[in-house]
Amino acid sequence: MQDKKIIWHKVLLNKKDLPEGRVKTVTADHKGICLTHYEGKFSALDNRCPHQGGPLGEGSIENGMLRCPWHGWDYHPCTGNSPGGFDDGVDTFPIKEEGDAIYVGLEEEPAHQPTVSDIMVETMVNWGVTKVFGMVGHSNLGFADAMRRQENKGNLNFYGIRHEGAASFAASAYGKLTGKPAACFSIAGPGATNMYTGLWDAKVDRAPILALTGQVKTQVVGTGNFQEVDLVQGFNTVAEFNQRVQSDSQHAELMSLAIKHAILKRDVSHLTFPDEVQEQYAKTGAKVKTPEKRITSLEIAPPIAAVNDAVSLIKKSKRPVIVMGHGAREHKKAVVEFAESLNAAVVTTFKGKGLIADGHTLGGGVLGRSGTPIASWFMNEADLLIVFGASFSNHTGITPKKPIIQIDFDPLALSKFHKVEVAVWGEISRTLAIFNSELKGHINTEDQGPEIAARWKIWKAEKAKRLLERSDKGISSIAVFETMNKHTPEDAVMCVDVGNNAYSFGRYFEPKNQDFLMSGYLGSIGFALPAAIGAWAAVGDSRPVIAVAGDGGLCQYLAEITTLVKYNMPIKLIVLNNDELGKISKEQRAGEFDVWKTSLSNPNFADFARSCGAWGKRVEKQEDLETAMKELFRQPKAGVLEVITDVNLI
Template sequence: MAKENTVWHKVLDNKNDLPEGRVKTVTAAHKGICLTHFEGKFSALDNKCPHQGGPLGEGSIENGLLRCPWHGWDFHPCTGLPPGGYDDGVETFAVKEEDGAIYVGLEAEAPHDTTVSDLMVETMINWGVTTVFGMVGHSNLGFADAMKRQEQQGNLNFYGIRHEGAGAFAASAYGKLTGKPAACFSIAGPGATNMYTGMWDAKVDRAPLLALTGQVATQVVGTGNFQEVDLVQAFGSVAEFNHRVQSDSRHVELMSLAVKHAILKRDVSHLTFPDEVQEKKANPRARAKTPEKRMTSLEIAPPASAVEDAIALIKKSKRPVIVMGHGARTHKKRVVQFAERLNAAVVTTFKGKGLIPDNHPLGGGVLGRSGTPIASWFMNESDLLIVFGASFSNHTGITPKKPIIQVDFDPLALSKFHKVEVAVWGEISRTLEIFEAELKGKTDTLDQRPEIAERWKIWKAEKAKRLQETSEKGISSIAVFDAMNKLTPENAVMCVDVGNNAYSFGRYFESKNHDFLMSGYLGSIGFALPASIGAWTAVGDTRPVVAVAGDGGLCQYLAEITTLVKYKMPIKLIVLNNHELGKISKEQRAGEFDVWKTSLSNPNFADFALSCGAWGKRVTDQAKLKSAMQELFEESGTGVLEIITDVDLI
C-alpha cells in the first residue's frame, strides 16, 4: 500500500522487458531496487542483501526463491522474506503498472544533509582549486558526490581520465603552467599508487599539486582488507603535507592547510579519506574556510649584503649573460627588461625554454644537451653569469668556471652543487627592482645584439644543411621541427615528452610566444599527452595546445586520446614514430653495450585516433609533411598527426 507522501518513479518503460521469472536492478531516485517478475506479479525489493550488501538484482530466481549472487542466501521474490522464518529479510516497496510501464513508489527524499566532504570540497574551491582530474570508484564515492554537487553549481570542473597516472601528470602540468594547484583524485590502493609518478613529477619540478585519495574504512585498516594500502606511509616521501582525514579531524582546516602548503611550498599535498568519513554529516555549525588573511606576500627582499656584492660584480662586467630557469617563469618579463638595460644575452635551461622568444634580439636559445650552440657560445664568452630560478642540473651544464650571481626564492637551491660568487635569496621581481635602482646609470656593458644575430645566422645555416639529410627509413626530426617552426601557432602551449623527440625539439624548435611544459627533473616518459590535458583545462580555447611525443611515450597513456575527444579538447598531438626507444638505443651504444630490447611494435596511431573519434593522419613522405601539418592545425577538434621518422636523423 502506497503512503500519502509516496513519489512514483518509472523504472521500466515496457513491462515486457522483464520476462516472467527474471530479476533486474533498476534505480528509483537514488535508491537501488531489485525488480522481480514472479508468478505474474511485479515486485520491488531493496537491492542490497542485508548480509554483505550483494546486489540482488544481479541474482536469479531458482525453485521459487530469489538467490543472492554473492553468498547464495534466499528470499521470496515478492515479499523479500527468507524461508525458515528468519528475520533478515529485505525491504519491499509499492509497485504499480500504468500504460504498460512499471513504477515504484518511494517516500519523498529528504533534503541533502551537508557532509564533511561537502565542506572540504567547498573549502578547496574557496582556496582556488577548481580543476580535478581523476577516476570515481567504490572507495571515493562520498567525496565524488560532493564534487558533483559543486560541478552542477558551476564551481568545479572534473575531468574523468582513463588512468590515474595521467590525472596526476595533468595536475602537475596545470601547476607548472599556472603556478596554482589542481587536484588529482583516485580510489584507494591501486588507483592511488598509479598517481605516484605524476606526484613526483610535480614535486621535483616545484609545481603545486593536491592529491585526493579514497581509503578503505578505518575499522579494517591493518587487516589486509581488499585494496588496503597505507597511503599516508606510501606517500610520505612525495607529499610535503600528508594526512588521513579522520572523523574527529578539523576537516575544513585540514583542507585549508593542504592547499596552503601546495601553494606556498610549491609542492605536493595529499589527503586520504576513509570510506566512513566521506559521508559523515557535518557539524551544523561548521563552515567552509577561505584564504582571506591566511596567505602572506612572497615578495621577499634579498639581504643587503648580497645585493651589495651582486651590484659590485655587475658594475665590473662587460659581457654579462643571464640564465633563466623554470623558476623564473612568472618573472620573465621583468628579467628580460633587466637584460635589455644590461645589453645582456639571455639563455635558458631546457625547462625554461621559451621564457624569452628565440626571435628576441637578446635571445640566445637553450643551454645544455637539448640546446643550441648559440647559448653555450655566449655562456663561454661571458665574464659574468646572472642566474635566475635555475637548478644547475648536469643536463643544463651551467659552467662553474665563470663568476656567478644566483637569485632564487629557495635558500636551499642557492649554491646547491658548488659555491657561487654571490648567492641572493629573494623573490626575483623584488630583487630586480632593487638591482635596477642601484645600477641605474652605473653599468658599462657591451651591446651583444649584433653577436647574437650573427650566431643565429650561423646556426640556421647549419640547420639548413641538416635539413638536406634524407633517409628511406623515415623523415628526419629536423624536417619535422622545421615544419613546426613555420606552422605552429605562435602563442601555443607546447607539451613535450621525453626521449629523442625532446632533444630534437629543444635543439630545432624556435620559440616565439610559446609556453613549454615538460617532465624536467623526473624525466618521465609519457608526460606529453596527459600534460596537454592539464594545459588545456588551464587555458581553454584562449590558446592552442600542442603535444609532441615519441612512439614510446605516447603508448604509455595512449587511451587518453579518448579523454581529449570526450571533453572536446582541440589539442593537436604530433607523434614521431620510429618504432624504437631511440634514446635508449643511443645510450646503449654510448655505454658500449649491445642495442637490446628497444625495438617497438606500434599501432597505426592515425587510425587509432580515428577510431577514438579524433582527426588522424599518417605521413611517410617528407614532401607531404607541411601540407599534412597545415591540415592538423586547421582541424577544429582533437587531431593526431603521425610522422614516420628515421631514428638516426635527430
C-alpha cells in the first residue's frame, strides 16, 4: 500500500519564541498541535487530551511531564506516552527544523466529505436565505463551518454581531423590509435565549425569520449539562415551525419546510442542531433541495359577496379616507393610484409611515399617538374608512364609529378587535384591480386635495411656532427632525427606536420616498441600531441607511457600532441624548406617580463612536445642528451624530 503524502507546515517562525521547558498550541492545516520544547528538543503532540479534549498546548511541563490543564493527567512532552503504562497517550507528529523555523509534518488532508450541515446550509441558500447574523461558538461550530464554505463560494454573507439579540433584531428588520427571511444564529443555552426578544418582534410584526441554534450533544440532553436548555420547548411559544435536527432526519427537507413556513406564515421558524449531528457525514446520495414548485402564488382574489358589499359602500361615499398599514407595503403604488381615482385622503399607521409621501397632494401623514392632527382630522370628517393592511392597534386609533371596509390577506386579521361593515379577504393588488373595474364610471366623491393642503398649512404654522421654543438644557426634538427634513436622503431606509424620539419622529419628520422600520407591536427598546444592520444587509450601498434612537435605546446595543466598522457599513446614527428615559417619566406623571429611576448616566456617544473607528460629532447648540447634519450625511463610513436635547421639548 502506498504511503500517504506528508505535507510540511511551518508552525513557528523563530525557535526563540518557544523557550526550553515551555509548550504552546499551534495549528497545522486544520489540526491542533501541542508544540513542546523539552531537554533541547522540539516535539509535536496531538493537542487534544484523550479524556475530555483538553488543550494540552495550554498546559505546562512539571517535573518532566506535560500536564493537561483541564484535569491534570500527565504525558511525556516528547513521546506523548502516559506514565505507568496506561494506554491513553497522545499521537505525535514528525518535526523538522529549517534555520530558525519549526515545521510539523502531517498526512495530506483528504477531500472534504459533505456533512449534514453542508446539505442544510446549501438548501438554505437555494431557498434564498443568504444573510445570516450571529455569533460562532462551541456548540455550533459544525454548522458554522458549512456556512464558511458557502461564504467562500460567494453564496452567503455572515455578519458576526456582539450580542445575539442584535442578530435577531437585524434579521427581523431584514424580513420587514424585504418580505424574505434572513437567519439569526447562536450557540446553545444563553446564546439562543438572547435571541428571544428579536424573534418575538418578528413574530408580532409578521416578518419571516429563520432562527438557527446550536445544542449540546444528544446524549447529554436532559442531564443538566453545561449550557443545556430545552430549546424546542423554550421556543414553542415564539416559533411557528420548531424542530430539533436528528441523525435520521430528512435534512434537506427539514430545512425546506422551515423556510417555507417562515415565508408563507410570515412567522418564526426555528431549527436546533445537536453538536454531533452538525458534523455527521451526509447520507450517501443525499441531495440538497430548491424552492422550485414548492411555493404557491399568494394572489388571492376576494370573495364575490365581499367585493359587492365593498363596492356598494364606496359608490355611496362622498368623503372616503384610505388608511394604509405596514401590511400594504408591497402594494403602496396600487393603493395610492386607487386613492387618486377617489380623490381621497390617505393616512397611514405609524408602522406604515412613508407609504405615501407627506408632500403628495392626498398625503395626510400618520394617524394616532405618533401622528399629525391632519390625519386625525380627515378620519373624523370621513364618511367611510377603507383600510389596507392595518391591524387596528390602540396606538393607531382607527375609530370604529365610522363605516369600515377592511382588506387583508390574513383572514384572522379581519374584524379582529371589532366588527367592520365589510371584511375583504384577498391580496391587496388583486382586490384593487377588481374594485377599479367595478367602480369605473360610478365614483361620486369630493376632491379632498384642497382641504389637505389647507390642513398642512395650519400644521406647518404650528410647527414653526414650536421651533421657536428654546431651552438651556438642550435642543428641541422638533428642531432635530425639521433639520432632518431638509437633509435626509430621499431614498434612505430609516430605522426608528421607541420612546419620545419615536413619537417626535412620527409627528415631525416628513417622508418623501424613504422606507421606515420599527418595532411595531412589541415596541422593543434598542431596535434601531441592529435593525439598521439588517437593512444594510438587504440594500447594501445602493441606498443610505439611517438609525434614529434615544440614549436609552442606543445603550441596549451600543457595542454594535463596532459591527458597523468591522463590515464597512456606512450606516448613519442620530441619537437624541437627554440623559433620561423621557417617555417613562411622561407616563409616570400621566399616571400620577412620582418620577422615579428614569435618569440616565451616558457616555459621550460621539467619543465612543470615534473610539470604535466610526465618525462621531456631538451637537449642543441649535445653530450648529444643520452644519453637523450635512457633515454626517457626507461621511463615507459609519457615523454617529449625538444631539443634546431637552426632554420637555418633544
